[in-house]
Amino acid sequence: MSVNLGSVLSTACLKYGKRIALSADKETFSYSKLNAAAEEYAARLIELGIRPNEPVLVTVSNQMMDVAAILSVWLAGGVIIPVHRSSPDEVLKKLQIKTKARFQINKSILILVKETPPEREILINAAFVIFTSGSTGEPKGAVISHQAFYKKIHEINRLLNFKTDERTLLVLNINFSFGLWVCLLTLFTGGSLVMLEKFDPIIFLNSLLEEKITRVGMVPTMMRSIFSRLDVLNKIKVINQNKVLKQILMGGESLGKSLAISIRENFSNTDLIDIYGSTETATCDFFLFPNDFIRFPGCIGRPSGEVQFQIVNQKNELVKFGEIGELQISSPFLMNGYLDEQDLTEKAFFDKWFKTGDLAREVDRSLVELMGRSKEIISRGGNKITPGEIEQIICAHPMVAAAMAVGVTDSILGERIHALLVLKVGAIPEDLHMNNFLQQKLEKYKHPDAMYILSELPLGRTGKADRGEFKNKILSGAIEPIAVS
Structure with a gap:
């Protein structure tokens, strides 16, 4: 028996009625109000001729009406393509081309193009498509079913x-x-x-x-x-x-x-x-x-x-x-x-x-x-080294709050190990004595060739710590290595 997340959420709205479902900026939505707002959006999508399993761009930024918009697409039989409200127009355009979506909900329903998207088997009974870049390359749209x-x-x-x-x-x-x-x-x-x-x-x-x-x-x-x-x-x-x-x-x-x-x-x-x-x-x-x-x-x-x-x-x-x-x-x-x-x-x-x-x-x-x-294995002088192992050992140092390791191409060793350290509040870099610490914990060929100190780990597009961003900073000269004792 197939399941629709919209039906499940709508049923919950009917069950919990006057209870507070959402709150933001000192305003609230009851479950009943959430369901009513979603039904209004859904009715408009149906009026515009949305087809079963049709993708719809839904612009979100953790506002209460964003949840209503998501629910409405499911109630109307569509597939949500969530995208953050701060995304540049160029990103939205690429997503529209990739998904062939003709509708976008951003507080109101916008018609992006007139052409009806083709039916795709992969979208049958799909709940959403979330684009993820993985470790490299162009974003890929992972299709997840309601079930x-x-x-x-x-x-x-x-x-x-x-x-x-x-x-x-x-x-x-x-x-x-x-x-x-x-x-x-x-x-x-x-x-x-x-x-x-x-x-x-x-x-x-x-x-x-x-x-x-x-x-x-x-x-x-x-x-x-x-x-x-x-x-x-x-x-x-x-x-x-x-x-x-x-x-x-x-x-x-x-x-x-x-x-x-x-x-x-x-x-x-x-x-x-x-x-x-x-x-x-x-x-x-x-x-x-x-x-x-x-x-x-x-x-x-x-x-x-x-x-x-x-x-x-x-x-x-x-x-x-x-x-x-x-x-x-x-x-x-x-x-x-x-x-x-x-x-x-x-x-x-x-x-x-x-x-x-x-x-x-x-x-x-x-x-x-x-x-x-x-894909992040570091090959240094013929030795295969995982960044996670280096990071775990460095983070065992009592003055280190977080660490990140990457391999950077080197003409002699193939790759050299570069490590980024985020120190705990009050820690003094001169007191690290990281070489002495690593000599007791890690084989010599796994020791970083260069170390850097920043106040936080570099973040990627999704707000997560990102090794690619760290490597970019190294290659661009945006950060300088520290002297390590």
């Missing part, structure tokens, strides 16, 4: 247990799958969603306190930004003492052992749950809960319900337990494929397995640790 995302949300909730009387702070953008499922799961279960359009450490922490937030989803970059400030420590203590915040859901990029420890120390009354997944797998394939963190800090956890994994070598053969290989995932929740990219879709899979491109190893039964990206 896959609904069932994945169900499996997520079996682990996280969202409840009707809870309040979720949404600071993740809903044009990405992490923000989208946090939004939908909160509303499916009758909770209240407090929406912030952008992340600011002070506003964020004030919202946790004043809005009595039960749960929040974040990317590690946000938490690093919070811990870089001395003026928020007392506020964090109050949040921790209040014991209202039950869960911090962390995903989108590698959390890292050092940051995880800092979060757990400062939010000791809150469960930190690290989540690993990708848009192509409908997100949330692995969860690291507190009990596993105690024994295996730095891992991505164990697979969620109905998710299978394997770790293989370059010939797609299983590696031995504990050996490093590519992590591949299989589940009923995988994407239909990349929109109009059959070749790329085929390359993304080995048989039933989605090739994540991440290097990993199994450290306990069904417990996995990431070691970096397969």
Whole structure:
């Protein structure tokens, strides 16, 4: 039996009626008002002649009407193409050409072109198309079905247990799958969603306190930004003492052992749950809960319900337990494929397995640790080195808050290792003595050839820490290496 996320959300709206569904900037939407606004949009789309499974650009920036717009497309039988409201016109134009969308919702419904898009088999019963650049290349549109995302949300909730009387702070953008499922799961279960359009450490922490937030989803970059400030420590203590915040859901990029420890120390009354997944797998394939963190800090956890994994070598053969290989995932929740990219879709899979491109190893039964990206392996003097291993060791230094490693082409060694360090507040670079530290922890050929210090990790287009941006800064001469003792 097929499922439509719009029908599920609309049913929740009818069930919870006068309860507060959304709030932003001191304004609120009840569930009834959310449903009514969505039905107005949907009626207009139907009047304009939207066809089943037709893609619609939906401009979002965590405003309350954005949720109504998403719901309306599903109620009208369409497929949402979420795009952030701040995106340049050139980006919107490329998306329109790529998806052949003729409608865009940006508070009102705009007609972009007159031509009706062709019917595409890959969009049948699709809920959304989210464009992801992966590690390189032009953005690819991952097509996720209603059935896959609904069932994945169900499996997520079996682990996280969202409840009707809870309040979720949404600071993740809903044009990405992490923000989208946090939004939908909160509303499916009758909770209240407090929406912030952008992340600011002070506003964020004030919202946790004043809005009595039960749960929040974040990317590690946000938490690093919070811990870089001395003026928020007392506020964090109050949040921790209040014991209202039950869960911090962390995903989108590698959390890292050092940051995880800092979060757990400062939010000791809150469960930190690290989540690993990708848009192509409908997100949330692995969860690291507190009990596993105690024994295996730095891992991505164990697979969620109905998710299978394997770790293989370059010939797609299983590696031995504990050996490093590519992590591949299989589940009923995988994407239909990349929109109009059959070749790329085929390359993304080995048989039933989605090739994540991440290097990993199994450290306990069904417990996995990431070691970096397969395309990011550094080849230095014939030695193959994973950036993740270097980053983990550097982050074990008591003065380091975060680290990033990349390989930069070198005429002699093939590649040299460049490492970026973000120091903890109050740390003095001259006191690092990083060479001495690394000599006790890491083989000599894995030591960075150059090191840099910045106040934060470079961010890419999606707001995540991005090795490509770091490499660009090196190659352009925008940053200078430090003298390392």
